[in-house]
Amino acid sequence: MTTRLREVDVVIVGLGWTGGILAKELSEAGMRVVALERGGMRGTNPDFAIPQIRDELKYAVRNHLMQNPARDTLTFRHSPTEPSLPMRQLGSFLPGEGLGGAGVHWNGVTWRWTGIDHAARSYYEQRYGKSFIPSDMPIQDWPMTYAELEPYYDKFERTAGVSGKAGNIRGTKQTGGNFFEQPRDRDYPLPALEPSYSQILFNDATAQMGYHPFPRPCANASRAYTNPDGSHLGACVYCGHCERFGCEANAKGSPHITVIPKAMAQPSFELRTHSWVTKVMLDSTKKKAIGVAYTDVSTGEEYEQPAAIVALCAYAINNVHLMLLSGIGTPYDATTQKGIVGKNYCYQPGGGGVTLFFEDRIFNPFMATGAFGIAIDDFHANDQFDRAAMSALGGATINVGQSNGRPIGYRPVPAGTPRWGAAWKKATAKWYLRAMNIGVTASNMPNRYNAYDLDPTYKNVFGQPLLRLTYNFLENDKKVIGYVAQKAAEIARSLKPASMTGPGMLGDYNIVPYQSTHNTGGAIMGSSPGNSALNKYLQSWDVPNVFVLGASAFPHNSAYNPTGPVGALAYWTADAIKTKFRNRPGLMT
């Protein structure tokens, strides 16, 4: 019953940021590219048109732009000794589904990761000694340096229309930018957005305390912009409906308005929506992929799409799932610590933030963008920050954004206020406009037990095993949050609020409340098949004509958001395929 289709050069699984970049770059190079997107077609008009897009219930609460867990989800437990149960509804993170993927409904924070991130193991070994790294923390260096990736970061920033202020151009520090950033070749394509009142207060307070505040880089266009490919972005209107929504103004750098239309203009590119890839097909040696099997979920018909190159560009979680379902690489076993695929799952601990309440200040939290903000990196990118003081690896940024003053989700009240009734109403009415938040976003180091494998019990709609996630916040995370949260509280107190809540302690990981869609690892890159699933070109060591893009490749998670390096690495991989693999297929060195 399966229809076998004609072979193409490249089949791309999932058409978000990474799939879109690959689709554009490879089809423009004349390769025949088919993209299979399991969700539907969508675009700014009419799908994200006002007024309907400003529907908090539909988009921010019922998650209408995201993966539908009724069809496929994962199971979750804190440790290998506990029963793993399905994540029956979305909560903690929101994988995308449909054209553009999560790149449609992200906030837009677009970092270049730090020099320490690129050299995660060697930095700590050199500065603090080998014994500083716990034996159950399998951190490792990235297989390429920041300097190697710099031109690709630059390319992604220009594609996505990132607004910001450089802190270091070719070694010269720039006033107003991130004092601790790695050298960049040139400034951001767009100036920083206008700061909110809360951000100005934070900026001034942290500067006075001797920290180094700067505008957080964000793919919310501060003015109308045409990117190098000729894609047009509008200017951000600070509407406060960014994360979980599509942007009606085309002001959020998103693949559906940039790289995807460019790919679609190429005759050698074909998009098939509602096409759910269930497996990468391998030949009898298991060393070569021959294509993918997929189901058209609008008809139920099954297809095989042969291809010379298979690029997994689904959401980070689903890439790992597909590898395990397809038998690409050796599955990781936390008990024996043998195998690779599924290893080093990381997330992003928060919880160290504080909310400040002022009798006499008005913050208008609805005047907001997804990503604008003022941050300090003194406890993260700063390689002089003494990690021995907190007895932990990694760090955290402290920041003030203002992204979601929407009233179902954002209703700050002082500690001790009831959750309902007359006193709750009075407090909500009083404080909605008069509160601001200082956030703490921490890095997350891998642990041997924080990993994915296939669930032995639960199945998806195709009868395949769900992915099983074993994960918890651990000692290192609690120390980082505990330490940096106190710094955030000091900053907050210097602003003399009438009262403040937090910082809280980091407890067990909870999959219910939203935290971030920053799931990393599982198909990690590294220097050898012994320590990684992918080489430096995100190419499978085991099946070299399979490439696995996205944050699944990160061996640990930074205190930064993942999309900057996700985009940069997609351009990096596209380049390697065009200039190396295409001429000489096989494992690249």
Next chain:
Amino acid sequence: MKNKNRRDFLKTVGTVGATGIAAAVGGDTSVAGQSPAGSPAGRVLLDPAGGPVSHAYTFLTAPEAAFIEAAVDRFIPADDLTPGGTDCGVAVFIDRQLAGAWGSGDRTYMQGPWQKGVPTQGYQSPLTPAEFFRAGIAATNAYCRKTLQKDFDRLTVEQQNKVLQDMEQGRVTFEGTVPAQEFFNLLLGTAMQGFFADPIYGGNRDKAAWKMIGFPGVIAIYSEHIKTYRNKKYDVEPKSILDLS
């Protein structure tokens, strides 16, 4: 409002088209006799624009509607800030959500096997949200009858508050499948969605919740205001999707 059904009903008959009349009549006559407190199923409220709108319930039975109305009036009591939860349309909102896709388990993985799990693993009930609500209402009423000899909606306001606080704090255990605290959290969460969501869903009538906090709604073009309204109140009549559609 509870005893005004008939009067509001007659007002409706006088002004709306045949479909509206049929719905209102059906709702009113089929359940009125079963509900000693007067039928909430035939409630009619005034539309913020001035026209009367029928609010017959589609999912909730009359006793269930009486429960939900009482609960949302405790969560959102009438005061000088807003009318009570029911008059803000929150019970209607809950009814429509339960009758619709979300209530039926849309976007929820419903396959077994089912185990209790721990709270950090999230919703693990084999019931759809609508079934969960129905069982939760029945369990709360059973608890109230056992301890206070009356259904929840017949208790005094003080008694109702006490029951809700006990559920919230995990101080009571229900017989049956639905844990009291879990039901409370779902009930409160859904009520808050109704109070603060766009009025297009039936709650937040007259944008009462948005006016209460100063949320200006959906037009949201603040390119200049982000500078000019720093530390300054932005006072406008909120606009909803309903207003702009």
